[in-house]
Amino acid sequence: DTAVSQTPKYLVTQMGNDKSIKCEQNLGHDTMYWYKQDSKKFLKIMFSYNNKELIINETVPNRFSPKSPDKAHLNLHINSLELGDSAVYFCASSPRTGPAGELFFGEGSRLTVL
Amino acid sequence: EDKVVQSPLSLVVHEGDTVTLNCSYEVTNFRSLLWYKQEKKAPTFLFMLTSSGIEKKSGRLSSILDKKELFSILNITATQTGDSAIYLCAVDKQGAQKLVFGQGTRLTINP
Numbered sequence: 001d002t003a004v005s006q007t008p009k010y011l012v013t014q015m016g017n018d019k020s021i022k023c024e025q026n027l028g029h030d031t032m033y034w035y036k037q038d039s040k041k042f043l044k045i046m047f048s049y050n051n052k053e054l055i056i057n058e059t060v061p062n063r064f065s066p067k068s069p070d071k072a073h074l075n076l077h078i079n080s081l082e083l084g085d086s087a088v089y090f091c092a093s094s095p096r097t098g099p100a101g102e103l104f105f106g107e108g109s110r111l112t113v114l
Numbered sequence: 115e116d117k118v119v120q121s122p123l124s125l126v127v128h129e130g131d132t133v134t135l136n137c138s139y140e141v142t143n144f145r146s147l148l149w150y151k152q153e154k155k156a157p158t159f160l161f162m163l164t165s166s167g168i169e170k171k172s173g174r175l176s177s178i179l180d181k182k183e184l185f186s187i188l189n190i191t192a193t194q195t196g197d198s199a200i201y202l203c204a205v206d207k208q209g210a211q212k213l214v215f216g217q218g219t220r221l222t223i224n225p
Binding site for chain 1 (some may be wrong): 146148152155156157158159162200202204206211212213214215217218220
């Protein structure tokens, strides 16, 4: 059973389109994250949710809208896609409510904007 | 601004060699430092270090933290081709509930 699963794994789309990435964790963790990894492999936090509540929104354009219907799911919707949005998006979860500590990552969703 | 800097960015060695990867940091309210290994897909957790001078070990991998000089090293002895990966260092801050990552070291082990 995959602990943190994301769909889709690959996404190729045109500029200006809207797309969503879904994430689910079966670890019973309270905290979930979205990280973006650029072409230089730099992982940067985008959002953090704790038990469905937004905790961190790290200067991400408001074209990106996360949604957490329950504590096991965290989805990411992106409007009006731009070339610079091309990256690998990782979902992660953490067993801790306070410190980030050890993160459990999904396998990533590679987004390519043409 | 918080900074986590890893060196070298890229390293190519032969199987059996020993490697040392470096991570230095400048962050406010440091809590812990973590090492991850990223092969093709998801980063996987290796170590979490909170105290200076105490070595953490797992098989051929070991890591130590120096909170005075603000750095950590990750050692891999008797390297194998399966050790080829990107190694990521990250810092956890008090009250921040996020990890700040370095840019990673790409390690290639040639047979």
